[in-house]
Amino acid sequence: MGVSGVGKTTIGLLLSEKIGIPFFDGDDFHPEVNKKKMEAGEPLNDGDRLGWLKSLNELAQEKQSEEGAVIACSALKDDYRQLLRQSIKSIYFVHLEGSFELISERMKQRENHFMPEALLQSQFDALENPKKALTFSITMTPEEITNQAVNIITNKTEFGLIGLGVMGKSLCRNLANNGFNISMYNRHVDEKEVDIAKDFKAEFPVFKNSLAFDNLGNFVASMQQPRKIMLMVNAGKPVDYVIADLEPYLDKGDIIIDGGNSHFEDTKRRIDYLKEKEIHFVGTGVSGGEEGALKGPSIMPSGNKEAYDEIAPYLDTIAAVDKNGKGCCTYVGPEGSGHYIKMVHNGIEYAEMQLLAEVYQLLRTQGKTPSEIADLMGSWTKTELNSFLLEITVNILRKKEGEGWLIDKILDKAGNKGTGNWTTVSAANLGIPATVISSALFARYVSAFKETRIKMVDLYEQEKIAPQFDIDTLKEAYTAARIINHHQGFDLINEASKTYSWNLNLSEIARVWTNGCIVRSELMESLVNLFTNSDKAILFQPSIVDQVKSLKNSLKMIVIASIESDAPIPCFSEALTYLNSMTTKNLSANMIQAQRDYFGAHTYERVDKKGTFHTDWLGS
Known part of the structure; x- marks a missing residue:
């Protein structure tokens, strides 16, 4: 379909040949009175076209009982297309579009056609661009248009992904590596984002049966129904913009999966909005970074359970696996609960990172080199303290650049993307003292004031002494602080579960955090069993009580030594303050x-x- 002169006959014949079904030119079905009217330079009106469109619909009905057909027809208005699709079970509109200038030039060059170039403007005036159509620019070659259209029509994919940033690309490769044929879409922005999906597909042979698009309508049309489309775009307004762009192309029962770090209240709002249109929205936490997304992340979907069941085979297959071989993917609960626990995951992550940074800083004040600290922390990875964050910290400390260590050349200003802030705000709203997480967040904020800190050093210049402690004391203090951090995080999740009536399973949440995600650790493994056997909070578990009681003095000694030497350790200090407060009658x-x-x-x-x-x- 398209205005006169776009090349409908040329493309129609090529499609007919490629697919192996007959071709019919709609112009041949115009009654003589219509042809004479156009030859005289008069545009057709809706009444003139009615009988012609009905005859083409009768042709289509006849051919659908056989092998099908390709029909070239202008089909300029939506009403025309509705008439053409009557009683047709399966139909594709292939819309050829181009500029007035280009099409006008083409029409001037064709001979013996009853449609004069002078009527072109009337066709543009009548044209209502179709939403649900395969749309191609006639600046592409006929062969390119035909090949792409055939791919979409005959090779329906199972799953779609929008947003080919770092995480999106890794998830696409993960899906393809697991045998899924997928459709990939990235927007087109002149001179900035051009052929992103096409170039990405060409880069990896594993995508040989997958399809790449920068046209959203063609992307949606390329998938089996109900469509399963994952969004990997920035949280906030970009998600709403993509939903608004997608909505006209979707059908009832289609499923949108938001895999970004969206706020849980935004997710609930989107679920409610799309539910009215009978489109499912699944808010899904995804943790693991670039490597996890490629090799197996931790995945936390929430929303409509029936929609989750439709996408579970895909998400579970690409997820990491726990020690028992089960996928680190679980249906979390209703509404935005999946994004909520991903938010708290990130809050726990903030504190875990800050605690490791404080351990590193304390050891530097004692004159240890990064390599020496790496050796020490490396020995901890062979104990119950092992975690993904500890392992990467060891690797960071070993990295050299020239004769020195790279860590010494990195500016001490920490960034953040908002999830630590959201966790702190949610904790405040629910009245849960997640103080170690909050301290980690504000430690990042303090670090951002580098220039202010330099000025204050000059104002408050003082001689600092190295804190005095032994390594075993530091190790025990670190163990205690981590337990308290995890207690606060899961306490917040439990309170949210009760407040929002989510009925969350803490043991199952801990399980999907045992592999693939950033906070995976030996401690997290132990929490799976603790929560399975008891519904008590972490610091009320008998084995934890005994452990923390034996570790508290070491935590106290590290805090005292740091205070005496003016060493800032906000998370260690807050862990002790929280424990002291909660154990004060x-x-x-x-x-x-x-x-x-x-x-x-x-x-x-x-x-x-x-x-x-x-x-x-x-x-x-």
Whole structure:
């Protein structure tokens, strides 16, 4: 379809030959009165075209009972296309589009056609661009158009992915490596993002049965129904923009999977919006970075359970596997719960990274080189302290550039992408003291003020002494702080589960975090069994209680040594403060309540009688 002069007959004949079905030129079915009217330079109206369109529909119905057919027809308006598709079970509109100038030039060169070039503008005026059509620019060669159209029509793919950044590309390779034929899409931006998907497909032989697009409609049309489309785009407005662009091409029952770091409340909003249109939206946490996405990430889908069941074979296949060979992918729960636990995962990750950075900094103050620290931490990887983050820290410390270590050349300003902030805000909203996570976040914020810190060093210049501690004490303090960090993270997840009625399974969440993700560790492995056998919070588990009691003095000694030497260790300090606060029967909050009642009449409760009370603090 398309305006006169785009090459419908040329492409139609090529498609007919490639697919092996007959070709019919719609122009041949115009009654003589229509042809004479056009020859006279008069455009056809809807009444003129009605009988012609009905005859083409009758032709299509006849041919669908045989092998099918290719029909060239202008089909300019949506009403025309609706008439043409009546009683047709399977139909593709291949829309050929081009500029007025290019098509006009082509029409001037063709001979003996009843449609004069002078009527071209009337066709452009009538044209209503189709949403659900394979659309090709006539600047492509006829062979290119034909080959792409045949691929889409005859080679339906199983799964689609939008957004070929680092993670998107790795997930595409993962899917293809596991035998799935996929469709890949990346937007086209002149001089910035050109042929991204096409070039990526050409780079890897594993994509020989996969399809690449920068045309969204063709991308959607290339997939089996119900379509399963994964978004790997930046969180926030970009997700809404892609949904808005996708929506006109989708059908009832299609499934959109958001694999980015979206906020869980945005995910719920999108689920509710698309539910009204009978399109499923599955908010999915994905952790593992570039390597994990390629070799097997941890995957945390949530939303409609029936939609998850449709996509489970794909997600489970590409996920990492736990020690028992089960995929590190699980249906988390309803609404945005999958993105919520990915958010908390990242919060735990922030604190784990900060604790390792504090260990490194403390050891540097004792004069140890990065290589020496790497050897020490390397020995910890052979113990219950082993984790992915510990392993990569060892590798970082061993990396040299020239005669020195690369770590010494990296500016001490840490970035963040928002998930640590979201975790802290959510903890505050739910009233959960995830203080170690919050301290890790604010440590990054402090690091960002490099220029301010340099000025304050000059103002508050002081002689610093190296903190005095032994390695075993540091190791035990690190062990205790990690336990407290994980306790706070899972306590936050548990509170969210109750508040939002998600019914989350903490053991299953820990299990999918045992491999593929950034916080995978020996500690996480142990939590799977702890949560399986008891619903108690981590710091209430008998084995953990005994362990933390034996480690607390080491945590205290490290904090004391650091304070005495002016060494900043926000996460170690906060882990101890949290433990001290939670193991103190009577806190100073009674004074806070008295103050609140004094200036704001906020009332208070008493320890000696029930009820709420207010006092006239200046009265007799």
